[in-house]
Amino acid sequence: MDVDFTGGCQCGAIRYALSQRPQNVHVCHCRMCQKAVGGPFAIICPVLKPAFRVTRGTISYFMSSDVGRRGFCAACGTPLTFDYPDGDDIGVLVGTLDDPNQAPPENQYGNESRVVWYSGLRDVPGDSPTYAANPEMRLRISSTNHQHPDHETDVWPPVDAR
Secondary structure (H helix, E strand, O other): OOOOEEEEOOOOOOEEEEOOOOOOOEEEOOHHHHHHHOOOOEEEEEEEHHHEEEEEOOOEEEEOOOOOEEEEOOOOOOEEEEEOOOOOEEEEEHHHEOOHHHOOOOEEEOHHHOOOOHHHHHHOOOOOOOOOOOHHHHHHHHHOOOOOOOOOOOOOOOHHHO
16 A cells, blocks of 8 residues: 555544545535534545555544544544545545645535634734744743654654653
């Protein structure tokens, strides 16, 4: 299996690999996705189920409806997937890819639930790096970071995240 993409949860308990380039990567504004990811929208990159494999850990599931389920990490709570168990594909949340730049959105769905301020995001200031106004906080966070790195590791949790 050729691996094109890898990813996982925030703590590293779950890692996965995709052997296919996602098709129809989309922003979903539906209310169910908003609640599932705790944000104003989800960005989902579907692949055929045989092209998705978990390489570490076990995904937990919440049935968000009678036909759809949401996969997540039980250890850290990271939302990972959405699928219809009887369907052919599985949607991986783009933010869990090691390189989210590899899966730019091609379409948008659930627009009836899109937050009214979405179209104005381009006008919101945002050229400052994270914690630019508070370098002390940046140092505190970076020196105590428990987040899994954006690459494969042989052990979990990785030595540099303990």
